[in-house]
Amino acid sequence: MNAADLATRAAAGDFSPEVAEWLQRGMAAHLAGQPLEQSLGLCDSARMRARNQHLTAAAARIDAGRGVPPHRLAGELELAINRFMSSRRTSGDKAVDQCLQAAAATGARPICTQRALYDLLKL
Numbered sequence: 001m002n003a004a005d006l007a008t009r010a011a012a013g014d015f016s017p018e019v020a021e022w023l024q025r026g027m028a029a030h031l032a033g034q035p036l037e038q039s040l041g042l043c044d045s046a047r048m049r050a051r052n053q054h055l056t057a058a059a060a061r062i063d064a065g066r067g068v069p070p071h072r073l074a075g076e077l078e079l080a081i082n083r084f085m086s087s088r089r090t091s092g093d094k095a096v097d098q099c100l101q102a103a104a105a106t107g108a109r110p111i112c113t114q115r116a117l118y119d120l121l122k123l
Helices: 003-011 017-031 044-063 070-086 094-105 114-121
Strands: none
Touching: 003 017, 003 044, 003 094, 044 070, 044 094, 044 114, 070 094, 070 114
């Protein structure tokens, strides 16, 4: 579970052991002198890592074991992102929508061009 997901859960009132432990570690690090965003793992690099994980998961769901080459898969993911962003948060596939919603919830700048998505997927 990444920091953005944990923050979303905490904001919703979920204080399960996992969320409480994350908050405890983050607050201890903050009291020791780290900036709050960094101590909670909500700095830009953490947000981008989380966004990338969710986008990669969305691509895996789109691929569904078909073995689509990364360039074509990036194009399909770009179309899904565009549909998701333009049509009331739905790409037409519930599993992909969940990944795209989680990617948006990270607060990281969106990636929505085929080239940038290809660079992410080819790694």
